[in-house]
Amino acid sequence: MLKLYYSPGACAMASHIALEEAGADYEIVKIDLRARQQKTPEYLAINPAGVTPALATEQGVLTENAAILTFVAQTHPEAKLADTSSAFAFARMLAFNSFLGASLHPAVGRALFAKPPLESEAKEAALEAALVKYRLVEDHLFQGPWAMGEAYTVSDGYLSVFTRWGRQAGFLDKERFPKLNDHLDRVQARPAVQAVLAAEGLSAV
Incomplete structure (x- = not known):
């Protein structure tokens, strides 16, 4: 087990x-x-x-x-839970997951969980850096309707962790990030x- x-x-x-x-x-x-x-x-x-x-x-x-x-x-x-139809399709999913782990996660983590907590200009700069990463996913990396396209993959659960954090923190605005908000709702609805x-x-x- x-x-x-x-x-x-x-x-x-x-x-x-x-x-x-x-x-x-x-x-x-x-x-x-x-x-x-x-x-x-x-x-x-x-x-x-x-x-x-x-x-x-x-x-x-x-x-x-x-x-x-x-x-x-x-x-x-x-x-x-992965597109294995070709080496490229599988690698594209790995690239997406690598971005989440190596780029989005650290940016959001710094904005939300820095110790000691960031203040004033440093906090605003960290938040803006995180929003830039979210914007990259929203506008370019996210395929739709799921992260990698038509089929749900392991990337969807991974992405939802960080959009969940963003929504909890109040900066994943539904008008600015409609795709990511819709995606989070659909992921959370899965049994x-x-x-x-x-x-x-x-x-x-």
């Missing part, structure tokens, strides 16, 4: 959604980031980076959402995502 180490509402939700959408045989282990459980010796033995997610498999532990999402899609092909929200003690936003 697969074991996912996660923190409620954090980026690990992307991997949680993928596992649920895939119908995988898995269990979840909550890591309380506020209590710094991610820095305990027990968890550092699982993921020395001290972050979530981490997915324990029979072959070993995988970290980083982009890798875990790829693993879930490839080990559960019947769920059709698998509703099950994940319930399991993590969360509600749709």
